[in-house]
Amino acid sequence: MTAEHVPHIPHKTLTIAGSDSGGGAGIQADIKTFTSLQSFGTSVLTSITSQNTLKVDGIHPIPASFVSQQLEAVLSDIGTDAIKTGMLCNAEIISAITATLQKFYPGSRPVPNLVVDPVMIASSGAALLDSSAIATLINDLLPLCFILTPNVPEAEYILANAKLESPVFASASGKVESLEQMKLAAQDLARLGPSIVLLKGGHLPFYKASGKALPHELFDSVDDMSVDMEELELVDLVYDARSKVFVELRKEFLRTSSTHGTGCTLSAAIAAELSHGLEAHEAITKATNYIQSAIRDGLTVGQGKGCLNHFHHVVHRSIEKPTKYNPRPLTNYLLKACEKDWKDYTQHAFVQGIADGTLPKESFIHYMKQDYLFLQTYARAHGLGAFKARTMEESKAFAEIVVHIADESKLHIDYCAKWGITYEEIVNTPESMANVAYTRYVLDIGMTGGLLELGLAIAPCLIGYGEIGSRLYNDPKTVRGDANPYWDWIKNYHDSNYQEAVDRGIANLERQCNTQQPSEHRLEQMEEIFRAATRLEVSFWDMALNCL
Numbered sequence: 001m002t003a004e005h006v007p008h009i010p011h012k013t014l015t016i017a018g019s020d021s022g023g024g025a026g027i028q029a030d031i032k033t034f035t036s037l038q039s040f041g042t043s044v045l046t047s048i049t050s051q052n053t054l055k056v057d058g059i060h061p062i063p064a065s066f067v068s069q070q071l072e073a074v075l076s077d078i079g080t081d082a083i084k085t086g087m088l089c090n091a092e093i094i095s096a097i098t099a100t101l102q103k104f105y106p107g108s109r110p111v112p113n114l115v116v117d118p119v120m121i122a123s124s125g126a127a128l129l130d131s132s133a134i135a136t137l138i139n140d141l142l143p144l145c146f147i148l149t150p151n152v153p154e155a156e157y158i159l160a161n162a163k164l165e166s167p168v169f170a171s172a173s174g175k176v177e178s179l180e181q182m183k184l185a186a187q188d189l190a191r192l193g194p195s196i197v198l199l200k201g202g203h204l205p206f207y208k209a210s211g212k213a214l215p216h217e218l219f220d221s222v223d224d225m226s227v228d229m230e231e232l233e234l235v236d237l238v239y240d241a242r243s244k245v246f247v248e249l250r251k252e253f254l255r256t257s258s259t260h261g262t263g264c265t266l267s268a269a270i271a272a273e274l275s276h277g278l279e280a281h282e283a284i285t286k287a288t289n290y291i292q293s294a295i296r297d298g299l300t301v302g303q304g305k306g307c308l309n310h311f312h313h314v315v316h317r318s319i320e321k322p323t324k325y326n327p328r329p330l331t332n333y334l335l336k337a338c339e340k341d342w343k344d345y346t347q348h349a350f351v352q353g354i355a356d357g358t359l360p361k362e363s364f365i366h367y368m369k370q371d372y373l374f375l376q377t378y379a380r381a382h383g384l385g386a387f388k389a390r391t392m393e394e395s396k397a398f399a400e401i402v403v404h405i406a407d408e409s410k411l412h413i414d415y416c417a418k419w420g421i422t423y424e425e426i427v428n429t430p431e432s433m434a435n436v437a438y439t440r441y442v443l444d445i446g447m448t449g450g451l452l453e454l455g456l457a458i459a460p461c462l463i464g465y466g467e468i469g470s471r472l473y474n475d476p477k478t479v480r481g482d483a484n485p486y487w488d489w490i491k492n493y494h495d496s497n498y499q500e501a502v503d504r505g506i507a508n509l510e511r512q513c514n515t516q517q518p519s520e521h522r523l524e525q526m527e528e529i530f531r532a533a534t535r536l537e538v539s540f541w542d543m544a545l546n547c548l
């Protein structure tokens with residue numbers, strides 16, 4: 001056997017949960033999550049549900065002894081690096097699981113990397129745990145638990161049934177209704193055994209400005225448009241009983257009904273990250289980010305609640321034709337494929353300095369001079385586009401962009417004058433190496449390739465500045481008006497004039513691609529051009545920062 005053929009020993013994660021025939025939650029969601037996070041998944045079924053996106057219409061519990069048998073089979077041979085529990089159905093099953101776990105991990109409290117998602121009620125309303133089983137869950141399972149991941153209603157239910165002496169959480173209604181109460185509830189839950197409690201805030205969004213919770217009666221209307229979601233955030237609260245430290249993970253509250261399987265997926269993702277050896281807080285942070293993207297990229301399956309997209313970070317190497325629902329498939333593909341480079345570019349320290357006004361003036365001046373010189377070549381690249389175009393319409397579109405760039409560079413000169421930079425100074429400035437590299441790359445690609453290649457090389461500049469302009473303009477943390485010397489720069493790229501140019505540029509690029517559906521190899525080449533131009537943007541910001 002050569003070195004190349006030595007089989008890889010994967011990290012392993014076990015799920016002990018119910019089957020969801022609809023594929024969005026339960027074992028199915030867990031295995032998808034393990035797979036997408038590159039942990040080898042094993043499973044112990046506690047029950048089979050007949051379920052779709054609308055309802056659970058039947059539950060068939062597995063005999064408790066057969067649940068133990070499955071668990072024995074997995075642990076005695078394959079072993080595992082982490083375990084999660086989901087739907088456990090009834091008290092007998094919980095007892096069978098805890099007895100078997102204690103057999104394999106004698107005296108371990110917690111059982112290493114055991115994540116417990118205390119599943120009780122499906123989002124469609126069905127009970128997934130017998131009401132008589134809560135005491136067994138509290139008394140037998142929680143003492144073995146490393147990380148407990150309840151949502152707010154589950155936390156309330158566990159605490160209402162826990163017979164804690166002098167609990168710190170007290171509420172007349174038994175409801176958790178503020179961040180302060182979340183903290184007290186998490187502390188009480190930790191006293192039941194878990195080393196760490198992740199109290200999920202998805203059912204209790206807060207107004208960003210006041211920190212007050214969205215009233216319960218409005219929660220059900222978040223799916224219609226009557227609540228301004230921009231104003232809301234959710235807080236996933238982590239309490240580590242070992243260090244007595246709280247960490248608040250704040251997240252954008254997303255308007256979507258594609259949330260079926262969220263709890264299952266989150267606990268599965270935490271377990272998968274733990275299986276790779278990540279420390280608990282790191283695993284939780286990575287897992288909550290994974291969920292946020294999986295929700296944002298949610299899938300419409302069935303007629304009820306949509307499902308998460310467990311493979312949101314896996315780039316599919318094919319481009320659909322633009323549709324009403326996805327008018328920019330190529331652009332979206334490129335942004336995802338080059339995600340890291342794109343972040344390096346659009347969230348560069350230079351951009352941060354513009355946002356908070358702390359960018360050294362010398363850096364900005366250096367950048368402005370080079371940017372003028374850049375625009376000169378950028379205009380030529382569009383001239384090349386006009387030359388390469390096959391139709392009058394397209395030639396005209398490119399020529400119009402040349403005129404637009406020429407107008408923009410006039411503004412540039414006026415803006416430079418405000419910073420004490422004269423026209424002569426600008427045009428006599430030697431081009432920096434970063435500038436030469438970038439602009440000549442664009443021209444070379446444009447000359448040797450077709451219109452699509454040219455479009456790909458010019459796209460990162462056009463799209464990136466538009467994204468930066470609107471993000472900084474809308475970000476409440478951006479320093480605004482006279483307090484920020486770069487505010488006019490931000491406004492310029494947020495302006496509808498610029499944003500319309502971005503939309504036109506994207507539409508052109510999509511049209512070019514659409515007329516020649518790319519093969520996988522061609523797609524790789526396209527990605528390479530887009531990535532190279534994006535990296536050259538990063539070097540451009542680096543140049544400006546390093547000029548000091």
Ligand SMILES: Cc1ncc(COP(=O)(O)O)c(N)n1
Binds near residue numbers: 025051087259
């Ligand atoms: C087998 C099984 N396990 C867990 C859930 C909870 O998921 P959700 O709350 O999204 O319905 C479910 N519906 N089915």
